[in-house]
Amino acid sequence: MKFNIALLKGDGIGPEIVESAVRVLEVVGKKFGHEFDFKAYDIGGVAIDKYGKPLPEETVSGCLASDSVLLGAVGGPKWDTLPGNIRPEKALLGIREAMGLFTNLRPAKLYSALKDDCPLRSDIVENGFDIMIVRELTGGIYFGERGMREGKYGEEAYDTECYSRMEIERIAKVAFESARKRRGKLISIDKANVLESSRLWRKVVHEIAEQYPDVECTDMLVDNAAMQLVRNPAQFDVIVTSNMFGDILSDEASQITGSIGMLPSASLGETKRGLYEPIHGSAPDIAGKGLANPIATILSAAMMLLYSFGLSEEHDCIVNAVDKVLEEGFRTADIAHGAPALSTTEITDKIIERI
Ligand code: NAD
Secondary structure, three states: OEEEEEEEEOOOHHHHHHHHHHHHHHHHHHHHHEEEEEEEEOOHHHHHHHHHOOHHHHHHHHOOOEEEEEEOOOOOOOOOOOOOOOOOOOOHHHHHHOOOOOOOEEEEOHHHHHHHHHHOOOOOOOOEEEEEEOOOOOOOHOOOOOEHHHHHHHEEEEOOOOOHHHHHHHHHHHHHHHHHHOOOEEEEEEOOOOOOHHHHHHHHHHHHHOOOOOEEEEEEHHHHHHHHHOOOOHHOOOEEEEEEHHHHHHHHHHHOOOOOOHHHEEOOOOOOOEEEEEEEOOOOOOOOOOOOOHHHHHHHHHHHHHHHOOOOHHHHHHHHHHHHHHHHHHHHHHHHOOOEEEEEHHHHHHHHHHH
């Protein structure tokens, strides 16, 4: 099969980690008889420097013409003082919107080889954990009505959490499908004891649950979920939640894996075309030094093979190669704890050897 992949390398360590993922994809392509055609477009700070804006039209049209998109990271101190509308991060919202991406999938897995990196007590994570967070990406309070006004106590600001039945239905379906392919357990997280929008969320999730009798579906209040994630993370399989709750909980979940350089993500819409990126930022402090851990980006590319191209064997091949490299004790500096570490290119070579 042949696939066109748009590469948005971005800033900081972006180019280095995307390069590693491209090398891995090329080797997987060769092994399984697929052709990946890569085209790079500018995004973030590098686009501001060239075109005066973080998301040039050419980048948007290139992504829309591709079969899928792989993103490194954007941002850095050079652009930190620019006004909000031309900041590098603005490009992330712009490209998600242009591609109609309403689902964010963020796996948070504790690798057995990296148990010591987990900040939780060892008895809590004895059996590891493997959580898939399904976050609604284009609705809720980040996109609701907002403004400033004069209130009872003078100047006040407000933001509105609003969810339509349609938005809840479509994200719930993605979550149930995901749970069906995993351990069959879905926890829907809301604040239905207080918020009207959460009560609709809960009602609609329960309606959709009737179409998935094979998936065990329960509700959890968001404050409890924040506690349960550190008390007993292994109880979670798939989580579905709103934009803001998902934003916060997915960062909490990533922290308890102890390794920000290891976590991939996928943003999906109605079509097969998705946007795949590591959850970390552009790490300007280590850019260009060969210190970046490329695994999050390599695993993001693996997610692309699975979710956009339906290539599950090829996906598993990458995941297993990463597992083997870690089991054999190879580390980049961020997970080496002072022990000898491999560079970005060297660990990529090790992963490629195991493919
Ligand atoms: P960051 O994720 O870039 O870095 C946090 C820390 O983790 C740093 O010490 C960094 O060196 C380390 N780190 C991150 N990824 C790593 C990797 N792959 N290997 C080894 N170490 C890694 O977060 P930050 O420092 O808060 O932000 C830096 C810039 O990135 C900012 O401009 C921010 O706005 C931007 N950012 C972009 C995205 C994105 O593009 N999706 C996400 C978050 C932050």
